[in-house]
Amino acid sequence: MQKLSIHGGVPLSGEVRVAGAKNAALPILAASLLSAAPLRVANVPNLNDVRTMIELLKRMGVKAKVQPHAVELDASSVDEPVAPYELVKTMRASILALGPLTARFGEARVSLPGGCAIGERPVDLHIKGLEAMGAKIAIEAGYIHATAKRLQGARIFMDTVTVTGTENLMMAACLAQGETVLENAAREPEVVDLARCLIAMGARIRGEGTDVIVIEGVHKLHGAEHAVMPDRIEAGTFLAAAAATRGHVRLAEAPVASLDAVIDKLREAGATVKTAARSIEISMRGRPRAVGLRTAPYPGFPTDMQAQFIALNCVAEGTAFVTETIFENRFMHVQELRRLGAHIEVEGNTAMVQGIESLAGATVMATDLRASASLVIAALVATGETVVDRIYHLDRGYEKIEARLAELGARIARVS
Numbered sequence: 001m002q003k004l005s006i007h008g009g010v011p012l013s014g015e016v017r018v019a020g021a022k023n024a025a026l027p028i029l030a031a032s033l034l035s036a037a038p039l040r041v042a043n044v045p046n047l048n049d050v051r052t053m054i055e056l057l058k059r060m061g062v063k064a065k066v067q068p069h070a071v072e073l074d075a076s077s078v079d080e081p082v083a084p085y086e087l088v089k090t091m092r093a094s095i096l097a098l099g100p101l102t103a104r105f106g107e108a109r110v111s112l113p114g115g116c117a118i119g120e121r122p123v124d125l126h127i128k129g130l131e132a133m134g135a136k137i138a139i140e141a142g143y144i145h146a147t148a149k150r151l152q153g154a155r156i157f158m159d160t161v162t163v164t165g166t167e168n169l170m171m172a173a174c175l176a177q178g179e180t181v182l183e184n185a186a187r188e189p190e191v192v193d194l195a196r197c198l199i200a201m202g203a204r205i206r207g208e209g210t211d212v213i214v215i216e217g218v219h220k221l222h223g224a225e226h227a228v229m230p231d232r233i234e235a236g237t238f239l240a241a242a243a244a245t246r247g248h249v250r251l252a253e254a255p256v257a258s259l260d261a262v263i264d265k266l267r268e269a270g271a272t273v274k275t276a277a278r279s280i281e282i283s284m285r286g287r288p289r290a291v292g293l294r295t296a297p298y299p300g301f302p303t304d305m306q307a308q309f310i311a312l313n314c315v316a317e318g319t320a321f322v323t324e325t326i327f328e329n330r331f332m333h334v335q336e337l338r339r340l341g342a343h344i345e346v347e348g349n350t351a352m353v354q355g356i357e358s359l360a361g362a363t364v365m366a367t368d369l370r371a372s373a374s375l376v377i378a379a380l381v382a383t384g385e386t387v388v389d390r391i392y393h394l395d396r397g398y399e400k401i402e403a404r405l406a407e408l409g410a411r412i413a414r415v416s
């Protein structure tokens with residue numbers, strides 16, 4: 001089992017390039033199922049989840065030409081519209097195959113994703129939306145079995161904002177007969193990036209980035225080329241690490257426009273943040289100030305940055321209240337941060353973080369992707385050595401994180 005060994009206390013400094021976005025790459029790769037012509041995707045992050053998605057597509061009969069940060073997908077001979085349990089259990093985002101398969105092949109069998117560390121995470125809105133488009137859906141032996149002659153356009157109101165739900169239904173609607181209107185749709189930048197890729201494939205979509213997306217169905221989509229947007233959560237993680245270590249870091253190829261809420265909070269914490277078209281420079285002189293926050297769907301403060309800001313608040317001046325509104329169980333990192341000496345009380349969906357001068361190294365365990373990022377940030381600040389266990393969680397969403405942090409001066413190494 002691989003672990004990270006980190007000796008804290010070094011202010012991060014230097015430049016790092018932001019990789020492609022995991023949460024844009026996954027739906028974009030799944031979109032290849034919508035066309036018989038090749039989809040070439042560039043700026044693809046080198047991550048375990050991306051490899052799982054490509055493996056899933058190959059199992060269905062998609063031909064994949066994979067290069068370090070690019071992939072060409074040819075779904076002209078899909079013969080097995082099935083997303084098997086053993087892959088879905090490792091990556092919930094496999095659900096993103098459901099919409100495209102049902103729309104193009106009239107049938108799909110996708111293993112029902114179970115709960116996960118951060119919450120129950122049902123997919124009822126994905127299913128309800130497809131049923132509204134005329135799909136027949138049955139749950140058989142733990143699989144969602146969807147069938148439809150041709151999906152029909154529909155007006156779909158989603159009572160909770162769901163990112164992959166919006167993406168699944170938007171993809172399905174591209175090949176439906178007539179117009180589909182998605183109301184209370186997710187406005188996340190990754191949804192917009194997917195829409196841009198679909199439009200490049202010939203889809204008729206408008207309103208992406210707003211809470212009402214309108215899709216005019218077409219008979220078929222053609223091939224296209226698309227470069228995945230940079231990862232705003234990876235960028236935010238580097239910024240929070242720079243602030244917590246009182247460092248000075250420049251991010252190149254950064255998705256500046258999609259980081260307003262995060263940058264606002266970093267400035268509130270006392271960081272100096274300079275932005276340009278595709279870069280962000282941050283420096284933190286002195287001890288950060290405590291910042292309270294409440295997670296919300298985009299453009300609100302991202303839930304995927306909550307854990308990293310709890311780590312930042314652990315060594316800040318003052319007390320912060322952090323409220324998680326998206327997932328019901330997303331404070332698993334708190335118990336581990338307490339092992340480093342952090343003062344955190346949790347009541348319901350709010351954590352009260354009393355900042356202290358410094359943390360002390362210990363062995364901690366990662367429980368999910370963003371929780372592991374918060375433990376890495378805390379370890380970069382702590383005195384002595386911290387060992388972070390179960391870093392396979394980290395590898396799902398961060399490409400070679402220890403090498404890139406080491407380039408910024410961190411004393412970090414992967415140990416078996």
Ligand code: EPZ
Nearest residue numbers: 023093121122123124125126160161162163164304326369
């Ligand atoms: C996406 O997950 C991201 N994953 C998550 O990132 C992110 O945390 C989340 O959006 C919120 O921003 C990918 O894009 C692959 P949701 P998703 O559906 O789409 C409830 C990371 O760290 N809900 O927007 O699965 C749900 O339970 C990951 O990179 C229903 O009730 O999240 C949650 O409370 C973690 N019924 C809320 O909506 C449904 O059918 C938002 O979930 C669907 C969702």
